[in-house]
Amino acid sequence: MNHPFKKNAKLVLSNGTTFSGYSFGAVGTTLGEIVFNTGMTGYQEVITDPSYFGQILTFTYPEIGNTGINFEDSESDNCVKGLIVRNYSNNNSNWRSQISLNQWLIDNNIIGLYGVDTRALVKILRSNGSMNGLITSENNNLDSCLKLISNAPDMNGLNLSREVSTKNNYFWKETTKTSFDIRKKDIGTKNKLKIVAIDFGIKKSILNRLVSHGCEVLVLPSHSSFEDVLGNNPDGIFFSNGPGDPSTVLDGINLAKSLINYGKIPMFGICLGHQIFGLALGGETYKLPFGHRGLNHPCGMNNNVEITSQNHGFAIDPNSLSNEIVEITHLNLNDKTVAGLKLKNKPIFSVQYHPEASPGPHDSDYLFENFVSLMLERC
CATH class of the missing domain: 3.40.50.880 (Class I glutamine amidotransferase (GATase) domain)
Known part of the structure; x- marks a missing residue:
């Protein structure tokens, strides 16, 4: 698989589990509750659903980005805090596509991570429950990542x-x-x-x-x-x-x-x-x-x-x-x-x-x- 974007990006969960991968979209670090969506289509509508506000979203469907982004199907101006996928397709092809998912993430300052085993990640979330975590394209060590996560608010008690x-x-x-x-x-x-x-x-x-x-x-x-x-x-x-x-x-x-x-x-x-x-x-x-x-x-x-x-x-x-x-x-x-x-x-x-x-x-x-x-x- 061709990896055109930055390596050394990673996901860190609050329990210390770490996944290494490749960064796409915006660069930096983002924190939130890590959740997963099992849908096989409609990723643009999903990532613009305000119900995901404050969360980092994992898609269980492995191929994301292949139809790009159009300017009609977004559900709102509120987006996920971060995006985790198995395979990111930078070769988008659809008659309605107007920009790539990568460029859309950059324009909306959303950090993406791909090349991780999303099956293993979802198994952890199903066994242990949704938990806070972060994805980063910066050189944060594990201790500093866990400190950031420990200071993030829990979804219980949040009026978003x-x-x-x-x-x-x-x-x-x-x-x-x-x-x-x-x-x-x-x-x-x-x-x-x-x-x-x-x-x-x-x-x-x-x-x-x-x-x-x-x-x-x-x-x-x-x-x-x-x-x-x-x-x-x-x-x-x-x-x-x-x-x-x-x-x-x-x-x-x-x-x-x-x-x-x-x-x-x-x-x-x-x-x-x-x-x-x-x-x-x-x-x-x-x-x-x-x-x-x-x-x-x-x-x-x-x-x-x-x-x-x-x-x-x-x-x-x-x-x-x-x-x-x-x-x-x-x-x-x-x-x-x-x-x-x-x-x-x-x-x-x-x-x-x-x-x-x-x-x-x-x-x-x-x-x-x-x-x-x-x-x-x-x-």
């Missing part, structure tokens, strides 16, 4: 959503670009349904899907108040995905509590928004050993299964939820963690995964349809 959330309100009007994904039938009203979306780290494709399903979308910051939301007279309220420990997102939890108690407006939450709903309902969350990050997670109940796109490191404790008011609607069928819930007496529901599936399968797109149906019942 406030760092990636929008600072200002804005309307989103773009729709899904591909014709096969456009919603075919009319929603049955001349006026578009108005959604207020609370941004905890929202992805562009999620906003596109809401617009494609006949909605006008106003995006508000994560610290928005009950009055901010209701002052915009929404037909529905959406709580987005995002990074970090859900139990620290107190603004979002308090907002969800107020809106759930109000209970008159349909609400839909995904990923971090799903966890915030669980906390607002009196539940508790906990950190998963190595999280769910990939495009092939089976979820469902009662012989109904959908393959889902996921990216999260925390989950809701099912024993902490009241079964008098909450119904668990989906389980992750790999480990039986809570993957969906709804209120029994109010138009409020959530799922742990990303139903827009960018990238990923489209099994879950019906959830947007369900959300629209709840709103139309009340128009």
Whole structure:
């Protein structure tokens, strides 16, 4: 294999394990929680998902970079802190490619590492859990690397959503670009349904899907108040995905509590928004050993299964939820963690995964349809 970039780069884990490899992208040192994604496609969407903010991402799929980067598919301006791959392809070839992944990483000041045994790394993370680490293209010795890692914050207790959330309100009007994904039938009203979306780290494709399903979308910051939301007279309220420990997102939890108690407006939450709903309902969350990050997670109940796109490191404790008011609607069928819930007496529901599936399968797109149906019942 040709190695056109700098050697002597390395990954150091908090337990002292070291992997040597080759540097690409930006140069320097970066620290974060080391996690892995099992998807076989869509690396551009994955590395620009704000749910990875503060993390160094390992791809289990070995060949990354072969389709380059285009200027349409990025999910946000927030990116991973670092990137680890088995083989980096500098010979990118795709009709939509505009720059190489290497150049894009340089432009966004993201440090990359390749030529390491990602299978061995993932085995360590699966056995020991996700852990902090660093990748460096500098001549840091092991002791200095471990000292840097020891001073890095743990993901438990980190409110990262406030760092990636929008600072200002804005309307989103773009729709899904591909014709096969456009919603075919009319929603049955001349006026578009108005959604207020609370941004905890929202992805562009999620906003596109809401617009494609006949909605006008106003995006508000994560610290928005009950009055901010209701002052915009929404037909529905959406709580987005995002990074970090859900139990620290107190603004979002308090907002969800107020809106759930109000209970008159349909609400839909995904990923971090799903966890915030669980906390607002009196539940508790906990950190998963190595999280769910990939495009092939089976979820469902009662012989109904959908393959889902996921990216999260925390989950809701099912024993902490009241079964008098909450119904668990989906389980992750790999480990039986809570993957969906709804209120029994109010138009409020959530799922742990990303139903827009960018990238990923489209099994879950019906959830947007369900959300629209709840709103139309009340128009």
